[in-house]
Amino acid sequence: MSKNEVYLGIDTSCYTTSVALIGREGGLVGEARRILQVKPGCRGLQQSEMVFQHTRNLPILLEEVLKKPLKVIGIGVSARPRPLEDSYMPAFLVGLGLARSLAAVNEIPLWQISHQENHLEAGLWSAQGPDADRFLLLHASGGTTDLLLAEKQTDSTYALTQAGGSKDLHAGQFVDRVGVALGLQFPAGAALEQLAATAADCIELPVAVRQGDVSLSGPATAALRKIEAGADPAALAAGVQYALAETFVRMIRNVAAQKEIFDVLLVGGVVSNAYIRRHMIEKLAKRRIRVWIPESRFSPDNAAGCAAYAFRQGESSYE
Incomplete structure (x- = not known):
């Protein structure tokens, strides 16, 4: 086994x-990401x-992480x-096209997964669990x-x-609509979290849940009306x-x-919010539901899940 051999993950969300x-x-050898620019x-x-x-x-990021003497032996x-x-979504064709080209030129295996599965794999890899055959996955x-x-499944996929x-x-649309209305830059998640941390109070917004179905349009509309009425921005962000x-x-x-499943893995940019994580852990613990949380930087969009999937599939071929 060479320490210079690596699996490459690519995600263009x-x-x-x-x-x-x-x-x-x-282990993670390197990673780079760039947020797309929105006016x-x-x-x-x-x-x-x-x-x-x-x-x-993509070329800039690959040049940043792919430095000699690293050798890519598989791509996810x-x-x-x-x-x-x-x-289907055109944005993913950019990463897929480059991955197929690199795999063909270098004669190495390529594994294709979905963006949602990439989040799952990044969560499992970073949180080191749940190690269970059945669990819940919240992708927000x-x-x-x-x-x-x-x-x-029998082939170790899910x-x-x-x-x-x-x-x-x-959930992210809820955050962004309120955030932009408050004058925050899109995507507004990180800025809204920072604003909420300064709040002395929390403005109550409605919560609409029926079994597994939820509605967020009502809470969003209520929040926008409170902005029009002059609500305190920090207290509204906390709400x-x-x-x-x-x-x-x-x-x-x-x-x-x-x-009757009591393990849940949290993935997605919305659940990188520290307050949301703490609240969920505390409340769900009372129902004996174990919450698995990846490192916060591996909750939002990232390519670690694609690389982790390629690693898992590639290394299984050596066994």
Whole structure:
């Protein structure tokens, strides 16, 4: 086994270009990522702009991490948003195209997974668990608010089945709509968390949960109305955090009881928020639900999951 041999992960999501390297002992050798640029006051990018920025960013990031004497022996890449046949988004074609080219030129294996599976793999790798055949996965981000049943397969992959989630607005969209209305830069998650940390009070917002189904459009509308009425920005930011954390807790609590599963892995940019994490751990512990949390930098979009998946698949071939 050579210490210079690494597995490369590539992820080109809606708002982050990411690459990562994992060595043959399973540790992170290097990683780099770049947030896509959004004009002030805007709440997103068109797919064509995402493709352009990813195409520009990827060579820079690869040059940053791929330095001699490292040798790439396998590649993992996010090829689509979700592990579904009809799941498609142009942004992921940038990373997939480069990964296929590198694999062909270097005659090395390529493993394709979905962006959602990349989050799962990054979470498992960073949190070192759950080591269970069945557990719940909460994926909360700008484009996803899913509670999934993860079931380990004979080939060590995981089948993901919808067990709950938002029926309207996604958690990250809730944060960003309120954040931009408060004058914060998109994506607003980190800035909103910093603002909430200065709050002396917390403005109450509604929480709408029925079994595994949640609604976030109502809380978002309530928050925007409070901004128009002159609400304290910090207290409102704290209210957004509480509403999201409590929404997640109630949804997980309901589904965990129904399916008799008491391990949950948290992934996605929204659950990198320290307050949301603490609230969930404390509340779910009362129901004896164990919460697994990756290091905060591996909750948002990153390529460590793709690299970890390639490592797991590649090393199994040596056994």
